[in-house]
Amino acid sequence: MKLAGWGRYPARDCVVTTPRTAEELAATLAKGPAVARGNGRAYGDSALNEENTISTRHLNRMIRFDETSGVLEAEAGVLLGDVIDAYLPRGWFPSVTPGTKFVTLGGMAAADVHGKNHHVDGGFGNFVDWIDVMGPDGVVVRASRDDNADLFDWTIGGMGLTGVILRLGLRLRRVETGWIEQRTIAAPNLDAAMEAFETHHNAPYSVAWIDCLSTGASLGRSLIMLGDHAPLAGLPNKFRQVPFGPPPAQKRKVPFNAPSFALNRFTVKAFNALYYHMGARKTGTDYVPWDTYFYPLDSILGWNKIYGRRGFVQFQCVLPDGHARAGLEALLMRISDAGQGSFLAVLKKLATDTHKFSFPMAGYTLALDFPVSEKVLSLMTELDSITLDHGGRFYLAKDARMTDTTLRASDPRAEAFAAMRVETGAAGAFASLQSARLKL
Amino acid sequence: MSSGAILVLGGRSDIGLAIAKVYAREGHAVQLAARNVFDLEAEKADIALRYGVEVGLHEFDALDVESHEAFVTSLPALPETVVCAVGALGVQEESEQDHAEARIIMRSNFEGPVNILAILANAFEERGSGVIIGISSVAGDRGRATNYIYGAGKAGFTAYLAGMRNRLATKGVHVLTVKPGFVATRMTDGMDLPEKLTTDADTLARAVFKAAKRRRNEVYIKSIWWLVMLIIRNIPEFIFKKLKI
Numbered sequence: 141m142k143l144a145g146w147g148r149y150p151a152r153d154c155v156v157t158t159p160r161t162a163e164e165l166a167a168t169l170a171k172g173p174a175v176a177r178g179n180g181r182a183y184g185d186s187a188l189n190e191e192n193t194i195s196t197r198h199l200n201r202m203i204r205f206d207e208t209s210g211v212l213e214a215e216a217g218v219l220l221g222d223v224i225d226a227y228l229p230r231g232w233f234p235s236v237t238p239g240t241k242f243v244t245l246g247g248m249a250a251a252d253v254h255g256k257n258h259h260v261d262g263g264f265g266n267f268v269d270w271i272d273v274m275g276p277d278g279v280v281v282r283a284s285r286d287d288n289a290d291l292f293d294w295t296i297g298g299m300g301l302t303g304v305i306l307r308l309g310l311r312l313r314r315v316e317t318g319w320i321e322q323r324t325i326a327a328p329n330l331d332a333a334m335e336a337f338e339t340h341h342n343a344p345y346s347v348a349w350i351d352c353l354s355t356g357a358s359l360g361r362s363l364i365m366l367g368d369h370a371p372l373a374g375l376p377n378k379f380r381q382v383p384f385g386p387p388p389a390q391k392r393k394v395p396f397n398a399p400s401f402a403l404n405r406f407t408v409k410a411f412n413a414l415y416y417h418m419g420a421r422k423t424g425t426d427y428v429p430w431d432t433y434f435y436p437l438d439s440i441l442g443w444n445k446i447y448g449r450r451g452f453v454q455f456q457c458v459l460p461d462g463h464a465r466a467g468l469e470a471l472l473m474r475i476s477d478a479g480q481g482s483f484l485a486v487l488k489k490l491a492t493d494t495h496k497f498s499f500p501m502a503g504y505t506l507a508l509d510f511p512v513s514e515k516v517l518s519l520m521t522e523l524d525s526i527t528l529d530h531g532g533r534f535y536l537a538k539d540a541r542m543t544d545t546t547l548r549a550s551d552p553r554a555e556a557f558a559a560m561r562v563e564t565g566a567a568g569a570f571a572s573l574q575s576a577r578l579k580l
Numbered sequence: 581m582s583s584g585a586i587l588v589l590g591g592r593s594d595i596g597l598a599i600a601k602v603y604a605r606e607g608h609a610v611q612l613a614a615r616n617v618f619d620l621e622a623e624k625a626d627i628a629l630r631y632g633v634e635v636g637l638h639e640f641d642a643l644d645v646e647s648h649e650a651f652v653t654s655l656p657a658l659p660e661t662v663v664c665a666v667g668a669l670g671v672q673e674e675s676e677q678d679h680a681e682a683r684i685i686m687r688s689n690f691e692g693p694v695n696i697l698a699i700l701a702n703a704f705e706e707r708g709s710g711v712i713i714g715i716s717s718v719a720g721d722r723g724r725a726t727n728y729i730y731g732a733g734k735a736g737f738t739a740y741l742a743g744m745r746n747r748l749a750t751k752g753v754h755v756l757t758v759k760p761g762f763v764a765t766r767m768t769d770g771m772d773l774p775e776k777l778t779t780d781a782d783t784l785a786r787a788v789f790k791a792a793k794r795r796r797n798e799v800y801i802k803s804i805w806w807l808v809m810l811i812i813r814n815i816p817e818f819i820f821k822k823l824k825i
Binding site (some may be wrong): 158160201202203204205222225226230 | 622623625626629630631632766769
């Protein structure tokens, strides 16, 4: 079956098995090195293995929920959206969510995804109490901070390369409503944007859309969106009737691949300018439904087709606090010089890492996507070196093209990760196109 | 909205489970019926956790037709809706040589489903309400060399459902015939299905729920199948018999 990540690059013919039980999973693992795949939302080749890709989409049952602690036990293939569907009406919300709800719980743990609250709460792994992991021998081991702590620590953020996550215990958070009190701040340039993040470091959620084609004095102009779960008492009357928000909007669908000329520096530049000025006019506080706030793109199914048949690549790095300002400026200047605009450029402050191989570190992360082309791929290599010069590292869930040399230069933990894989036997049992490319 | 229970015959199948979930989501209690039903405890917990509805497990063997009356009596309540997702695909070449195997396939797709639905239909008729959903197949629309043993069973099932619909139309009982084409399920795992003609159990389940609500009589899942089967049914036999489709 032709498979790709969300960026649709690279696409490969892969043998896919969809086990329904632990026994079927063990039998599939016995056939040779494999990687587990959730809902295919990693952008690159993290969940591709041409000989043996294991879909967890049929290992998707909820097992138990504790109404007092908010701990949900579920199989790895359960979708985050299904958790929200089931538990938001009862007053619970995921403690950490990425920008789409179409991800599996197992995939979220494997990538140790972060959300708009990372600067306060840390990543997804912080809210995972335990995981059941099937190792190279097909034996299932429960790992937590107390038992098999090393396995737990390497597996959260381990990109499926330490074993297959079968089940996990996940702490949800109490919310009174499904509404988000949102405040938008217009920042005319990079300094203003970073200052806004520092000033509002206590805001539970914060993220910035950044115009990566603006230049000169407007370099890095951004709209910073702060948010918090609105308490019931604070809601305007008309929303109090529907405390958990209206049902998610009718989904629109991108019906076909956009032609490659649809996105170019002029259309993106025009879009960005319009978006910034519209946003800047609407600054202030308002109430938005959870679906709109956290998952604006989920309402357009298949938005990844907007980049056309060749697909797109994501670039996401994090730069440590001390070097972030200079690094971001260098990255943004290089991008606007190249004229390679991106609709979805996102800037966000992150807290320090909590797991052995997780992506985040205390600093700023910048994420952008570009339609695939020769020019873009060489631009990305340049962005790699700017990131390295400023002590940054890269998010494997987004990566499709980095070299192993770049990874090792950016992240001394990679060597230890690879050594651990050899020592535990994981190296011979779990592999993805990405792990082969990065020699992990 | 009515929140009467839905009884799912073939409660282990991907299609049966998916339909159970769609109804549960709308607030209907679920009765899952299957052989060795005790090992559906995980599915029971999953549906109850997701949708907060009552879920019961009921031992049911479609081929043990003598047990069907007792099975219906043993249910905690007569369901509002029954969906029959019982069936067996088999392997055509094997069932051509192994007649015992062929009998099992025909009985699984026809005799078992028809026998249990006959009992429920009478109970629904007496009550004056109810919905009967039969999962048949496009394979029942015309016999083809590649799957006519399965297809014959489904053809019989389709005809039976049509007759029952005719009989019960004025009695407050609605009968819906569902004719899926290719569905990616456990039954078709490992088969190379054409993407444009293939659906998945969740999409099918949503379509079935909608069709039942709108009191549709017969639905193809993925409307392209309506066209495909219209063409297949209308090819003259002297040509059709020489085709490989």
